[in-house]
Amino acid sequence: MSKKPLKSFSTSLFNGIRWIRNLPRAFFTVNLSHNTGKKLFSLLLAILFWVYVMDQVDPEISKVFENVPIQLINLQELDQNNLKIMNQHDYFVNVEVSGRRNNVINLNSSSIYLWADMRGVKKGTNTISINKTINSEAVMINTIFPSDIVLQVDQIVSLPKPVKVVLNGEYATSIYQETMHVSPDEIKVTGPENIVNTVAYLGGTINISNLTSDMTKDISLVPYNYDGEIVNGVTLDNNYSNVSLKLGKNKTVELKAIVEGEPMEGYQVVAYKTIPESVLIQGDVDKINAINVISPEKIILKGDENASYIIEKDLTLPEGIKRATDDGPIQVEIEIEALQTKEFTFAAKDLPIVNLQENFVTNLAESEQMVTVKVRGIESIIKTLSKSDIHLYLNFSNVDKPGAYKLKVIVSDQDSFNNIVVDPVYIDVDIVDQSESSSNATNGSSSNPTASGNKGTTDTN
Structure with a gap:
């Protein structure tokens, strides 16, 4: 008695499902022109029954989740072994799951956890399997594609690289660089071995335009490869060097x-x-x-x-x-x-007179005195020296009244000779004031015809 209703229900359920499967075909073949009311009513019952079956029976389905992230675990193993993943980025895969419809529909990608274990990773190309788990007992992961990830791993190294200083501009005129001291002149570069090996030098610049004195300056450094291009992906133990320029001048x-x-x-x-x-x-x-x-x-x-x-x-x-x-x-x-000596003789009466007052006359025209001049000097000058090169004169500027005087013979260009001796040094001269008596003035003019001419001499040397 207890099994019969159950069998009857199962049979009805089986028949209902089969009928639902044939429902689309029946829908297109039904003839709505006969028994229209019954047919519509049957269609409604069929839809309600289909909803019931889908809700209560809950068939099994599959679903693909795209771009599910992969977590990299045990990354500390890389640090301990001085390894680094080259061009590391976020990794994603697609995951296919299956299970009862309601469970699958209610599932999201955050319920799926994928990870790749970095233990055992070595330098070079590494293919790492993707591990998986899902936060649902009713849903299972069927496929992960791709099923693994490929990592390029390099060894971390630290190598010293030279510091290269580039001078921009030109020194000021006549200035040149005497010495340049760079400290430190080598700095360790740390990073993946393949990248570090491409670093040729650490470059910095200084502007020396119109620099005229010594200079000390810290410059920032940038890693460059052998083509002069900046290298990324490395670190420097010190990002600065101190540069001391000592300048010189021509x-x-x-x-x-x-x-x-x-x-x-x-x-x-x-x-x-x-x-x-x-x-x-x-x-x-x-x-x-x-x-x-x-x-x-x-x-x-x-x-x-x-x-x-x-x-x-x-x-x-x-x-x-x-x-x-x-x-x-x-x-x-x-x-x-x-050294040679040459001697010249001059008559006192021929010596030029300067600065003699107009009313005075001298007795030089009647004088028999002679003056000897001895010039001593280097051979090249003395051998070409002539009497005309010696200029003597008498200066009467201190004679302010008639009388007898001793006037010094002056050599106008004495500084031109190393050694010159005049003998005698002084000449005896009598001075008469011609204005005191006409007879004396007449006698003075007739007895000294050269006096009036000498009075006009203007050589003041």
Whole structure:
């Protein structure tokens, strides 16, 4: 008695499901022109029955979840082994699940947990299987595609790389770089081995435009490859280097020889000069700016020199200063000539008179006095010297009344000669005031016909 209703229900359920399957076909073949009411009623019952079956029977279905994330676990294993995943990013796969309809429909991708274990990963290409679990007892994971992920793993290394400083611009005129010190000049670069190996140097720049003094500056560094391109994906132990620039300056300065002592008696040093007359030096900027003249080693005459000669001397330079080019010792040319004496005689009456008052006359026209001039100098000058090169005169500027005077014979160009001797030094002259008596003035004019001419002399040397 108890089994019959159950069998009857099962049979009815089976028949109902079969009828539902045939429902679409029956719908298109039904003839609505006969028994329309019954047919519509049957259709309604069929739909209600289908809803009931789907809700109560709950058939099994499948579903694909796209872009389900994969978690990488035990990443600390990579750090401990100095490994790094190259171009690491988020990883996603598609997951197909199956189960009862209601369970599958109510499921979302957050209920699916996928992970890849990094333990055992080595340098190179690694294929890692994807592990899976799902937060549902009624739904199972059928397929994961792809079923694994491929990781490129590289060894982390630290290698020293040189620091390279690039100078932008130009130094100021005559300024040059004497030294450049970079500290540190090598810095360790850390990263995947393949990337670190591409780093050629660590570059930084300094602007030296119009720089005229020493400079110390910290510069930031960037890793570059052998083509001069920036390398990414590495770290530096120190991102800065200290650069110290010590500058020098070029300057052309006059060379001036120093000669002490005297040559052999009867000879004289006429001149001396250096060959070359100037020299290009270089060194510390402040020291160079303070130098205008430099000298070779001092030359001391021994007292036996009687001819011109050339001697080589090393250049004496302050500490920190040097010649820009190594041209050897400096030559000093010393000109030495013999001393000679030449004598000239002048008549006192022929000496020019200057600054004589108009009413005064002299007795020089009647004078028999002679003046001897001895000139001593170097041979090259004395041998061409003539009497016309000697200019003597008498200056009456201090004569303010008649009388007898001794006037000094003056050589107008005495500084032109090394040694000149005048004998006698003084000339006796009588002065008469011609305005005191007409007879004296007449006698003075007739007895001294040259006086009036001498009074007009204007040579004031």
